[in-house]
Amino acid sequence: MKVFRTEGARDAAYKEAEKLSSTFGVNHQKLSSSELKVMEPSIRADLTGGLRWTDPWSIHDPHSLNKAYLIYFQSLGGRLVSGDAATLEHILEGAGWRVATPEGPLEAKEVVVALGPWADTVTKKLGYRFPLAVKRGYHMHYGMEEGAQLNNWVLDAEKGYFLAPMLRGIRLTTGAEFANRDAPKTPVQLTRAERVAREFFPLAERRDEEPWMGARPCTPDMMPIIGKAPRHEGLWFAFGHAHHGMTLGPVTGRALAEKNDRRKDRDRYQAVPA
Ligand SMILES: Cc1cc2nc3c(=O)[nH]c(=O)nc-3n(C[C@H](O)[C@H](O)[C@H](O)COP(=O)(O)OP(=O)(O)OC[C@H]3O[C@@H](n4cnc5c(N)ncnc54)[C@H](O)[C@@H]3O)c2cc1C
Known part of the structure; x- marks a missing residue:
């Protein structure tokens, strides 16, 4: 109000x-x-x-909401592992991407850069330049x-x-x-x-x-950067949600998952001989 x-x-x-x-x-x-x-x-x-x-709607306890998201993710079979995103590397052998974690290196075919204001930790190293700055706030x-x-x-x-x-x-x-x-x-x-x-x-x-x-994390037009990286297979961007990341994060996650599903469907259909 x-x-x-x-x-x-x-x-x-x-x-x-x-x-x-x-x-x-x-x-x-x-x-x-x-x-x-x-x-x-x-x-x-x-x-x-x-x-x-x-x-x-409004959130009275953001930390509990995030914990609830995690529990839901785990109930779907997801696993939370903390690692340093700065160690992400594109590898030719294996799955395609590797990141270091305390449990050892973790490999994946697809990675999503959802590092908010820290996105450049990964994107810069891979040769992408985004006009991303921050508006800080206190409470x-x-x-x-x-x-x-x-x-x-x-x-x-x-x-x-x-x-x-x-x-x-x-x-x-x-x-x-x-x-x-x-x-x-x-x-x-x-x-x-x-x-x-x-x-x-x-x-x-x-x-x-x-x-x-x-x-x-803000871009000049205040629009987030969402989608497939143009120069790397299996790399996805999802950051720059500015003032609305709490609200839009789940929407972006769903949009990316659905896009990836559509891509897999397309690949599957193309693989079927005529
Ligand atoms: C004062 C304030 C008020 C806000 N109010 C609202 C609101 O009312 N509604 C709303 O929708 N949004 C609000 N927002 C915006 C919202 O908080 C952000 O848009 C949102 O947090 C962005 O989400 P994200 O997941 O992209 O990034 P983040 O939430 O910033 O998450 C990025 C994560 O990456 C991690 N990380 C960084 N470096 C590494 C590394 N090397 N390895 C591994 N992990 C790393 C960080 O620890 C962090 O957990 C507000 C923001 C502020 C500052």
């Missing part, structure tokens, strides 16, 4: 929402300031209204003052930070920071956003030892 401090920002967002709804069929709800007070009684800021997207979890509640994730749209009720507490997420992927953390935005957020909502103690930092 986006909330607005001025009528101008609210009306511009409502107009955009109408356009998105008629183009893509996504549903929303416009909330007056009094409706907002009923829905989010603990918000203390003076707001002109809210815009609530009613279709999306911190907080307790709430006694009796407070936050029922929706809330974007304080004109101030540029986000509050979300997570299992670990209220998560404050900052906007984007343009910096090198491996540069030291500079959580200045978090300190500034926290000051505004504390006036907006009764946040209590910080719950993490230090701010978490993540890097969103």
Whole structure:
């Protein structure tokens, strides 16, 4: 849900929402300031209204979701082995690709580079150059003052930070920071956003030892790089999902698997003599 401090920002967002709804069929709800007070009684800021997207789901514990994906993968017969992707090599003998793992070298006929911001660890060595940079972001979890509640994730749209009720507490997420992927953390935005957020909502103690930092892997047109590598058999790309990798990762995985199945079907049919 986006909330607005001025009528101008609210009306511009409502107009955009109408356009998105008629183009893509996504549903929303416009909330007056009094409706907002009923829905989010603990918000203390003076707001002109809210815009609530009613279709999306939200995740309260991303780590558990990832663990659930893993359990599902294993139930289908998959096996998780951790290795260093930087050791990936294209081999002429054997399956075609080899990577080093603590359990010894692992070979495969097909490999998918799904290394997010670290994709160049593999692609550069193989001679591919992608214009991939990162937008970094920070978050911190907080307790709430006694009796407070936050029922929706809330974007304080004109101030540029986000509050979300997570299992670990209220998560404050900052906007984007343009910096090198491996540069030291500079959580200045978090300190500034926290000051505004504390006036907006009764946040209590910080719950993490230090701010978490993540890097969103972005291309110039913000479109991910998905598909078969043009110069290597059995190599697939799946990275650059920018702000939406959590949501789109599973979709990309499925798209790649289906594409590979279609390719295998085509090869099988071509192998049948006429
Ligand atoms: C602050 C913030 C908020 C976000 N909010 C959202 C959101 O609300 N919704 C949404 O959909 N997306 C969100 N995203 C974006 C999303 O997190 C990313 O797009 C997503 O994580 C990308 O997924 P990925 O699997 O491609 O890469 P990653 O999740 O970055 O995974 C890459 C993996 O590669 C591993 N790795 C790196 N080097 C090696 C190596 N040499 N060998 C082996 N493994 C290696 C890393 O440890 C990592 O686990 C957010 C991102 C940030 C930073």
